[in-house]
Amino acid sequence: MTKLLGGLVVYLSRIQLNDAIGQNSQLGLLLKDRSYGIHRLLHDLFSGNERFLFREEIANEQMQTSRSTPLYYTLSKEEPKLDSVIFNVDTKPFTPKIDSGSKLLFRLRANPTISRLIDGKKKSVRHDVIMNAQREFLISECHTRGIQTDLTKGELLKALHRHKDYKGNDGANRLQDAMTAVIDEATKQWLIKRGQNYGFDIEPRQLQATGYRWNALPEKNRKAGFSSVDYEGVLTVTDSSLFLETIAQGLGPAKAFGCGLMLIKRAN
Structure with a gap:
């Protein structure tokens, strides 16, 4: 077990649909572009009300394979079950050794929103x-x-x-x-400003914000959905404890739908 921030145990896992389901089954087709359904299936890898972060990618973009099946990363306090009939699970303790001043490469899929007061309403409303x-x-x-x-x-x-x-x-x-x-500037500033409050500084010239899309959630209702943006760049850690807490908790809304998990590695 890995202790992160006052005894918090976390695991980073790489999860794929098994070959038969991912390529040939109706289940694999139904799960395509359905963030809500994927989260519910991934939830079965954990017990109780375990909250976890996850991110979906494509296997042939991240691994030495020609397959274009979905690939999921999760970050959780609980170790996922390894005996799933649906998923192939590879998990390991998350043991980052990060100090203030560390320079890291990162990737993040986020749901960038702001809160804004609307005439006639007492509470602010979240906007894309x-x-x-x-x-x-x-x-x-x-x-x-x-x-x-x-x-x-x-x-x-x-x-x-x-x-x-x-x-x-x-x-x-x-x-x-x-x-x-x-x-483009507003999208980048959303992350830059949040970094200043969560223990890291973004290098603006190396920040990319691409892949904006609207993700419909037909399982919830006809109009339900959320936007997502893929960020990639270089950051400098300014407060290592706060930064690691941010990694563990996730960044921004829509965490249940595959947003908020920041993947990091050392910058050369």
């Missing part, structure tokens, strides 16, 4: 960082040009396309490029 940045950009561009701003996002975009500054294909491309730059 990307969608929020897009809307604020469009409102700002419209306001600068004297265009009405109490419109939907689609209406704001159409109004700008009618303005002389953004008419035609060239204008539309310039508007899209400017909006993309604003969204």
Whole structure:
């Protein structure tokens, strides 16, 4: 057993659907792009109400194999069961020796959101960082040009396309490029600012934020879902205890759906 932060025992596991299920069964097909269902199946590897972090990847991107079956990493206080009929499980104690000042490479799939007060509501409401940045950009561009701003996002975009500054294909491309730059910066700043509160500093020039997608959760209801972004880059640990606690607890919302697990390794 590995003790991390005041006696917390954690295990890092690599988990794959067994070959028959992953490639040839209806179960393998049903699990494709279903984060909620995957979490429920992975939960069967643990007892009780064990909370764990997990991340889904593709086997042929991470291992020497031509298979494109899903590959899952989990971080848990409890060691997963090794006798699963569905999964092949490889687990080991998580024993990072990290000091303040350590430089690490990292990968993180996160659900970047912000809390914002809405007129008529007492409590703040969580908003997708990307969608929020897009809307604020469009409102700002419209306001600068004297265009009405109490419109939907689609209406704001159409109004700008009618303005002389953004008419035609060239204008539309310039508007899209400017909006993309604003969204990219907002997405990166979400992680940079959180790092400052959780024991690490991000190197902005080496930070990549890609793979934005909307993940539907039809198992919950027709409109349910969450966004995710894949971050990759270099960080410097500023507070080793706080950083390790962040690794163990996960970063950001949607942890039950495959977000929040930061994978790290030493930078050369």
